[in-house]
Amino acid sequence: MAVFEMPLEQLKNYTGTNPKPKDFDEYWQRALDEMNATDPNVEIIPADFKSPVAECYHLYFTGVKGARIYAKLMKPRNNDGPMPAILNFHGYSGNSGDWYNYLGYVASGFTIAAMDCRGQGGLSEDRGGVLGNTLQGHIIRGLDDPDPDNLLFRNIFLDTAMLAKIVMNLPYVDRNRIGATGGSQGGGLTIACAALVPEIKRLVPVYPFLSDYKRVWDMDLAKDAYLELSQYFRRFDPLHLREEDIFTKLGYIDIQHLADRIQGEVLMATGLMDTVCPPSTQFAVYNKIKSKKDIVIYPDYGHEYLPGFEDIKYQFMLGL
Template sequence: MPADMPLSELYSYNGISPKPADFDDYWARALKELDNQPLDYELVPAEFQSPLADCFHLYFTGVGGARIHCKMARPKVPAAAPGPGLAYFHGYACDSGDWSEKAGYAAYGFTVLAMDCRGQGGLSEDNLTVQGTTVRGHMIRGIDDPDPDKLYYRNVFLDTVQTVRILMSMEQVDEERIGVFGMSQGGALTTACAALEPRVRSAVTVYPFLSDYKRAFELDITTSAYEELHYYFRFFDPNHRREDTVFKRLGYIDIQNLADRIQGKILFVTGLTDTVCPPSTQFAVYNKIQADKELLIYHEYGHEYLPYLSDRILQTFMKL
């Protein structure tokens, strides 16, 4: 399947989903709440160990009191000076992944934190109490609550920032050499984290989710990662009386609205045949980034394994 619009149009596309008028106040208030969260954490030795890396389960208390879990790997032999740190965010409904890839980065001198998203496939808990339904996914969790602070992804975005701040606080980590990385949902969280924590120096975002919801809804939504919007309207608003309200509410957690806050360098990766996260929704983010950025396009690829990308990502972060 070709791109959902010609490449020449993608380069100038800036999204159609609305941005709430109080968007900046919303996130200023959220970050103020996060500032009151301690950076304390608990380390539990992991069952997986490596000759080159010490591996731990790391737990911290996120906003709202939820217990958040990360996989942590750090170099077995301490360096003479603090080294780089890397935060990793996973795809939708998955978890923080295998230990071996974290240990691999630790062998290169990185301290790695890989966060489990609340209530998904890992060990982080979701203690959010909201009014309304979730239907089939997390994207619309909290969408019917009168309080927009109850949106599920508000807390997950804040968890990514707290993860990075904890990483920065570690004595073996140089807080000025922090990278963040993720694919799909993880790409969205990477973008949000780099936007909300401007000290992030380097980011790699791969075919990100959670962008330009209205555009995604206009396309073949039942075959995409945005299908829960289809089921929400089908079951709860079949005449679309609340359509404007729904998309305005989603604007608080639309990463295209955060993109212009990014200050670190970002490598942005997309595939032009992506039907899971349509290319136009991704370009809506990329085109708003004002920081030092590079776009890597896979013309015949979609939401899938991308050849040579792992090597490119390692080379990118080695510059830290």
């Protein structure tokens, strides 16, 4: 079996490289406290998109730091529930996509909520307000700010949790039948969401991003989706005098450190030739998950379409 980094047997035992801050648990408890104290001021507006099987809405809510967050909301037509719901999270720099993409799930009896990440390709706001570099990339947004609570991905992780809480409380949704899914950044956000809202019952992260930053660096793969790590060091720490502090601070938003909080059932997919989100960084997450789990491995595939997996995911989500 061809791999470009660790053999598969080593991957199955790898538990990560990036340091975990000593106050990690306090950090996320403080974050959740802030989220729970935030009035989401939910607004649901009928959308122009029409379908014989779906009612479609624009959902807006206020996340932490006052940002207005957007999600597509779809429910089966003429169905008042209670029904299962699935949260969808998109890849880095993208958006929630087309309404059409979710019709199969809605026709199967699911409510769907697909979120736009702050400041990326959709409608959600990035209010800014941090000290330091904002030239490129969300991983490093807030890295130079003395307050780690201003890391941008901390706020994006909380947006996923806020969305989950909102959807769980919709009158036609069964709060005990919530799923989450996404690929790449969406896979990372799926992990973060289910860790911060452990009531999520089923999650399908596909080649998750945002894990084990130091391992990415050590493999000389700080390019593509992780390019901003390389650019940050080149511009702001060319001698790597702060390397340990930088990776430790990034540990607050490293999903591998959240993974052991997950209580839902996990189905993950990874390609062993993934040079964008290296397999070891994905296994660092998977190996820390303590709940029921399974992983589908594509030996010859990288960060790309994984044939057959959408069908596998669909069958898994029908178990909600």
